[in-house]
Amino acid sequence: MRIERPARVQRALRLSFGTALCLAASFGLALPIPFLAPLLALMMLAAMNRPLPFKASLGLILVLLLTTGSGLLLIPLLRYYPVTGVLLVGLCLILAFSYGLRGGNPLVATFLVVGLTMISSAGTAAFSLAMMVIGALVKGLLLAVTTLTISHWLFPEPASAPAAKPAPALSPEESGWLALRATLVVLPTFLLAMIDPASYLPIIMKAVSLGQQSCATSARSAGQELLGSTLLGGLMAILFWCALSLFVNLWMFFLWMLLFALLAARQLYGLGKSRQTPGFWLNTLATLIILLGQSVQDSAAGKDVYTAFAIRMGLFILVTLYACAMVYVLDTRRQRRQGPQTRQ
Structure with a gap:
């Protein structure tokens, strides 16, 4: 007989198990760009409290192909x-972020942003690289959907759990402003x-995560939210790597990821005392997955893992500091403009 746990406990277990399973499976199957699959699984598990029907899964894969194909159309212009080409990419990013902020499917909005940035930048170097990225995204989504189904079967949503509340509707002016801010991030x-797509593709995924997080961040909390989650994700990646180096095998990879994801999911779903928002903990886990995945790939390729990690972490911090500065400057200028209008 299956014990019915509280909804928040089930969601924390589901997210941590699904993310860990997808991470281990992605590296075990040697998928191209293996950190993409667990990133997609993390986003889907955090956004969906119900499993995807089979038709919806096929539809999501078709949506991915269509949205990522938009990046291919921009390659000749770039x-x-x-x-x-860059101005057109910026305009399309504003439209993609606006779509998500006005109640559109957040996964479709994410696919649009990824297609416009990762695939078009990869295609400027070589068309084959862009096709490899599309293949990696499709395979990663297939694995993420499979993981989502298994996780919901093992940790189903309680029948008594209330339906998820829809996000509050934003005015066109507010959603347009937040979309512009996320685009500039x-x-x-x-x-x-575009200078070196093969080296900077992980940085794009980090920037996409920051852009989405900036939509729910104010100027006052930008440093704590964006920079704090990036630094914590880097610290967790260092601890994870040290722990994994004791016993290097796929099972320990899965178990350590399960433990670290549980620690973050506990705070994300309010099972522990935390002053941070759910977006903070999601960005922390995303940063951990990207840094860890790249370190594993560097190790397999015989590169200096510690030097590569230090450079990548430095770039992550620079990108995050830029995002914090952009949020602060734009919000400050907007408040100054609104001040005289309210006095009039």
Whole structure:
């Protein structure tokens, strides 16, 4: 007989188990860009309290193919008319973020942002690299959907759990402003990735995560939210790597990820005392997965893991500091403009 646990406990167990299972399976199957699958699983498990039906799963994969294909259409513009191409990417990013903020499917919005940035920047270097990224995203989504189904079967939502409340509707002006702010957070990293896409693709995923988090962050809490979660994710990645080095095998990889994800999920769902928002803990886990995944790949390729980690962590901190500064500057200017209007 299955014991019915509280909804928050089930969700924490589901998110941590599903993320750990997807991470281990992705590296065990040697998928291209293996950190993508657990990142997608993390986003889906955090956003969905019900399993995806089979038709919805197929529809999501088709949506991924269509949205990521938008990045392919921008490759000729970025190669031959770079200024026009970058401006068009910026406009499309604003529309993608606005779609998510106005009640659209958050996964579709994320796929749009990833397609516009990762695939188009990869395609400026080589079309084959862009196709490899699309293949990695599709395979990663298939694995994430499978993991989502298994996790919901093992840790189902209690029948007595209330339905999830819809996010509060934003005015067109507010959603447009937040979309512009998120776009300005992501766009410089996109320009950096166009120089060397193979090296900076993980930085794009970090910038996308920061862009989404900045939509729910005020100027007062930007430093604590964005920089704090990045630093904590880096610290957890260091501790994870040290723990994994004691027993290097796939089972320990899964078990250590399960433990670290449980620690974060406990705070994310309010099972422990925390002053931070759920977005803080989601960004912490996303940072951990990206840094850890790249370190494992560096080790397999025979690279200097510690030097590569230090460089990557430094770039993450720089990108996060830029995001904090952008949120502060834009919000401060907006408040100054609104001040005279309210007095009039």
